Amino acid sequence: MILAKKNNLISIRRLEEKDINELYELLQGLSEKAKKFFHPHSFDLNTLKNICKSKQDHYFVMTLENKIIGYSFLRLFGYENPSFGCCIRNGFENKGYGTMLTQWTTEKAKELGYKKVILKTYKENISAQKVYKKVGYKIIGETEDGKEYKMEKKL
Numbered sequence: 001m002i003l004a005k006k007n008n009l010i011s012i013r014r015l016e017e018k019d020i021n022e023l024y025e026l027l028q029g030l031s032e033k034a035k036k037f038f039h040p041h042s043f044d045l046n047t048l049k050n051i052c053k054s055k056q057d058h059y060f061v062m063t064l065e066n067k068i069i070g071y072s073f074l075r076l077f078g079y080e081n082p083s084f085g086c087c088i089r090n091g092f093e094n095k096g097y098g099t100m101l102t103q104w105t106t107e108k109a110k111e112l113g114y115k116k117v118i119l120k121t122y123k124e125n126i127s128a129q130k131v132y133k134k135v136g137y138k139i140i141g142e143t144e145d146g147k148e149y150k151m152e153k154k155l
């Protein structure tokens with residue numbers, strides 16, 4: 001999918017093996033605060049290589065003029081409903097890209113035939129909650145330790 005935003009060429013597509021080094025650099029370059037909120041898996045090269053080969057889960061990258069500025073996924077963990085997660089490259093936040101990537105990935109889940117997308121987000125992660133609410137996710141509970149909200153969107 002290709003979108004034009006403010007004259008910049010944005011594209012969102014599946015993660016490919018050729019993206020791994022750039023994704024590695026994006027993940028390593030996340031701020032300490034972002035890393036506190038976003039730790040879905042290890043950020044080492046081996047993990048990223050394995051992710052690329054996944055038959056069950058779905059991983060995507062968002063590019064701005066061919067530079068990877070976002071990463072998102074739908075992961076099943078053996079369950080029926082995929083879990084969503086995303087991050088935006090350090091320095092590219094608060095420009096609407098996170099909302100765009102969340103919206104696109106959620107629509108992709110529908111296209112793939114899923115009925116619901118679920119996610120967890122730290123209560124302190126205000127910008128993520130703003131994005132998720134804007135895209136239509138609702139808070140349905142919290143984790144046992146009380147630190148995160150559980151959210152979902154029916155498709």
Ligand SMILES: CC(C)(COP(=O)(O)OP(=O)(O)OC[C@H]1O[C@@H](n2cnc3c(N)ncnc32)[C@H](O)[C@@H]1OP(=O)(O)O)[C@@H](O)C(=O)NCCC(=O)NCCS
Binds near residue numbers: 099
């Ligand atoms: C969460 C994240 C994906 C959002 O991406 P983004 O590109 O910054 O999102 P957007 O620009 O579309 O929207 C961010 C919104 O939060 C708002 N916001 C940012 N910081 C805020 C703050 N401290 N208080 C209130 N609102 C805030 C912005 O104003 C914007 O809202 P608006 O569109 O109404 O103006 C991105 O910040 C990120 O990668 N964070 C680190 C990883 C992470 O936390 N991932 C989610 C794990 S659940």
